[in-house]
Amino acid sequence: MIPLLFGITIISFGMMHLAPGEPVVVGQEFNPKVSAQDIERLRAYYGLDKPLYEQYLNWLNRLVVLDFGKSFSADGRDVIDKISERIPVTLWINILAMLLIIVIAIPIGIISAVKRDSWLDKCMTLFVFIGFAIPSFWLGLLLMIGLGVNMNWLPISGLHDYNWQQMGFWQQQIDLLSHLILPIFVSAIGGLAGMSRFMRSGMLEVIRSDYITTARAMGVPEKSIRYRLALKNAMLPIITLLGLSIPGLIGGSVIVEQLFSLPGMGLLFFEAVMSRDYPLVMGITVIGAVLTLLGNLIADISYAWADPRIRHGRNG
Amino acid sequence: MIYFARSFPLMFIGGLIVACVTLLALLAPWIAPYDPSEINVKVILLPPSWEHWCGTDTLGRDVFSRMLYGARVSLAVGFVAVGISLVIGLVLGAVSGFSGGRVDAVIMRLTDMVLCFPTFFLILAVIAFLEPSIWNIMIVIGLTSWMGVTRLVRAEFLSLRHREFVLAAQGLGVSSIRMMWRYLLPNAMGPVLVSAVLGIAGAVLVESGLSFLGLGVQPPDASWGNILTEGKDNIQIAWWLSMFPGLAILITVLGYNLLGEGLRDFFDPKLKQ
Numbered sequence: 001m002i003p004l005l006f007g008i009t010i011i012s013f014g015m016m017h018l019a020p021g022e023p024v025v026v027g028q029e030f031n032p033k034v035s036a037q038d039i040e041r042l043r044a045y046y047g048l049d050k051p052l053y054e055q056y057l058n059w060l061n062r063l064v065v066l067d068f069g070k071s072f073s074a075d076g077r078d079v080i081d082k083i084s085e086r087i088p089v090t091l092w093i094n095i096l097a098m099l100l101i102i103v104i105a106i107p108i109g110i111i112s113a114v115k116r117d118s119w120l121d122k123c124m125t126l127f128v129f130i131g132f133a134i135p136s137f138w139l140g141l142l143l144m145i146g147l148g149v150n151m152n153w154l155p156i157s158g159l160h161d162y163n164w165q166q167m168g169f170w171q172q173q174i175d176l177l178s179h180l181i182l183p184i185f186v187s188a189i190g191g192l193a194g195m196s197r198f199m200r201s202g203m204l205e206v207i208r209s210d211y212i213t214t215a216r217a218m219g220v221p222e223k224s225i226r227y228r229l230a231l232k233n234a235m236l237p238i239i240t241l242l243g244l245s246i247p248g249l250i251g252g253s254v255i256v257e258q259l260f261s262l263p264g265m266g267l268l269f270f271e272a273v274m275s276r277d278y279p280l281v282m283g284i285t286v287i288g289a290v291l292t293l294l295g296n297l298i299a300d301i302s303y304a305w306a307d308p309r310i311r312h313g314r315n316g
Numbered sequence: 317m318i319y320f321a322r323s324f325p326l327m328f329i330g331g332l333i334v335a336c337v338t339l340l341a342l343l344a345p346w347i348a349p350y351d352p353s354e355i356n357v358k359v360i361l362l363p364p365s366w367e368h369w370c371g372t373d374t375l376g377r378d379v380f381s382r383m384l385y386g387a388r389v390s391l392a393v394g395f396v397a398v399g400i401s402l403v404i405g406l407v408l409g410a411v412s413g414f415s416g417g418r419v420d421a422v423i424m425r426l427t428d429m430v431l432c433f434p435t436f437f438l439i440l441a442v443i444a445f446l447e448p449s450i451w452n453i454m455i456v457i458g459l460t461s462w463m464g465v466t467r468l469v470r471a472e473f474l475s476l477r478h479r480e481f482v483l484a485a486q487g488l489g490v491s492s493i494r495m496m497w498r499y500l501l502p503n504a505m506g507p508v509l510v511s512a513v514l515g516i517a518g519a520v521l522v523e524s525g526l527s528f529l530g531l532g533v534q535p536p537d538a539s540w541g542n543i544l545t546e547g548k549d550n551i552q553i554a555w556w557l558s559m560f561p562g563l564a565i566l567i568t569v570l571g572y573n574l575l576g577e578g579l580r581d582f583f584d585p586k587l588k589q
Contacts, residue, residue, distance in 0.1 A: 007429045015442055133569035135521055137528050138562035141548055149552065244431070251436025255525055259548075269437060270529065273444040281441060288434045296432065 008289045009063075009282070013056050016278060046072060059282065068286075069279035071272075079283040082268065087287070089159065089264035093180060093256070094249045097188040098242065105192050106238070109199020113207065113234075114226060124196065131193030136252060140186040140259045147182070155179050157261040183260045187252055191245050198241055202234040209233075236307055243299025246292045327578025333571025341387035350378035352385040353536045361554050371556035373546055379556065382538035383564055389539040390568065393454050393523040394516040400458025402512055405465025410496045412466065413473025420470070427463045435460040439522065440531065448531045457519050464511050472504035506583035510576050517572035524565050540565050 043049045047058065062069060068079035112121040148156035155161065161175050206212065207230055215225050253266035261267075265284060272280035304310045321328040340347065349369075356376035364371045370379035412423040439456050446452045473496075476482060485499050526532040527541020528548070535542055540561040547558025 004425070004429050004432060007426075008433055011429075011433075012438065012441070015438070016445060129570060129573060130566070132573050133517065133521075133566050135524050135528075135544075135562060135565050135569075137525065137548075138544060138558065138565065141544075141551065141558050141562070145551060145555065145558075247432065247434040248436075251434040254436060254440060255528065258529060270440070273441050276445070285434075285437060285441075288437055289432060292432045292434060 005286070005289055005293065009060070009286060010056070012285045013059065013282060014052075016281060017052055017055070059279075063286070068283040071280050072277045073275060073280070079279045082280060083265065083283055083287055086263060086265045086268045089262055090250070090253050090257070090266060091291075093183050093187055093262070093264065094246075094253060096180070096184045097191070097249060098245075100184060100188045101191045101195050101245075102242070104188075105195035106199050106235075108196040110203055110226075110231065110234075112196070112200045113203035116204065124200075128193045128197050131189050132197075134189065136186050136189055137255050137259050139189060140182065140256065143182050143186070144259075154182055156182070159262060179260075183256050183262060186259070187249060187256050190252070191249065194245070195238065195241060199234065199238060202237050203230060206230045206234045232306070236303065239299050239303050239306060243296045246295035247288075250288050250291060324578050324582060326574045327582060330571050330574030330576070330578050333567060334575055337387060337568050337571060338391060340384055341391050344381075344384040344388055348378075348381035348384045350381045352381045352538050353377060361550070363554075364556050370560040371554065373543070373554075373557060374550065379543065379560060382543055383540065383561060386538040386540045386543060386561065387564065387568075389450060389533050389537065390520050390523060390541075390565070391516075393450065393457065394519040394572075396454040397457035397461065397519040397523075398512050398515040400455060401462040401515060402465060402508070404458070405462040406469055406501070406508070408462065409466040409469025410473060410501065413470035414477065414492065414496055414500070416474075416477075423466070424470070427466050430460065431463050433460075436522070436525070439526070440529070443526060443531045448526070448534060450533050450537075453523060453526060453532060457522050461515060461518065464515070465508060468507050468511055469501075469504050472507065473500050476500050476503055506579075510580045510583065513572055513576040513579060517569045517576070520565065520569055520572070 040049070047055060050058075059069065066080065068083070070076050071079050071082055108124050112124045115121055144156045147154045155178060159176065159179050160172075161167075161179075164172060164175060167175060207226075212225060212230055215229055216222075220229070250266075253264055254270050255266070256262070257264040257267040258270060265287070269281065269284045269288075271277075272284065354377060356372075359368070359372050359376040361374060361376075362368055362372045368378050368380065370383060373379055373382070408423050408427070412420045439460055442456045443452060477500075482495070482499055485495060490499070523532055523539070524541035524544065527539050528545050530542075530545060532541045533539035543561040544558055544565075547554065547556075547561065550557055
């Protein structure tokens, strides 16, 4: 895991610094008051005058003690502070989106597999294909027009209503939730489609396997075949898939947060990238990678927990 | 024809959609009723009508014509990006699966690493730092989407490596390169083709997402994504600006996905039963 993280930082650091254009220069080219010496001074101040490998080692050195450096932007705050105030929004949206995916996709997959080729299965397959193909921001836009602007049912941007301060505790929670419904749904749609498709094919495969046929021949009732014997094995690949879908969710949060103007990590990343705030970009990349790796670790552990073959080693 | 449509409905519908979209994109200069970048201030933001099938945008340009030209951009990005990712994926996967051992371990580590990366972050960063041009977009999407193909080819090579026909060829002294190219690769082509077709769909989606953030193909060139961005800015007054390009993306991606799924069933009939 650590070498993996190491590699990721090298790649992003290299790519970022090799790209033409420097943060101190951006926005200053046309400013007559900034002389060449000023730019040199600024570069020295931010450590950009040193060779690339030295900059990287410096950065890495500080990272070891969790010091992400200071942001290049005008406020010059610590990167870690900037990220930590933005991260809860992104985490909540993604966790809730993932829960939504699990809660909806698994039953859909099971039902389509059990009632294969029924009209229900066909409807769900159609839904899955559309869910796969729909650009999430477009869906978000349509929902904003439909539910937000025309119907006026849900708020379309931000986290809180303007009178948030005056609300009671429960009112605040309801307000927050109503602001999050659309973003969560939009983040979840792609995963929803993929996961239910996967669940369906997994379930179909298991239902055809020998031990299920045996169980059926031995007169085990159909219900307990489905939900006690088949389901457990069909669920296994889902765990891996959930782990693999984390990078997509985190990456997707840029678009979702931009669309709904949510103050999360994705939007922060977008702003950092646009203003070439190197320390901030690197910080968010590292945090994103750590989150992904953590997610994969959790997936691996729960895999071992769910599958006795892995828990007891291959020959156990 | 009818037999084909009956036996492979997914492939048929998908192929039909893909063929139509490709044809429209190729014939854009002949079909388009207006010049896609012709500005006409007299017809700003007109709703769809007989003269302008999909309405006009904030500069009075015909949205239908812009979408036809946008199709060229989206499809070109899809094809070239997938081409790049195929080349990388095939080479890495082939080398990895054929040579095994340490080389394999290194390549697989690399693959895991890129898989763990929130790739959209990477794409975004690179595009923003370089100029957001169509070539950069193609290259970056290609460079960040080869992992699936690599894994596929490697798995296929691993399972084929010890089969009799390969051993026989090896015994006859066939060189490694020739072995991979002539004996192993053709056997792995099915799944690779499927993932390439699905990859085109993915690339079209990523490009539209980038354009939506303003980092895609830059105006005045049209792309579905940047028409949509304009749609977002005028969402209250001009629904057609966001409706039609979105539908175009949806239908195109749907077509490629259906085609991919159909091809998968075709190459691996076991899954279908």
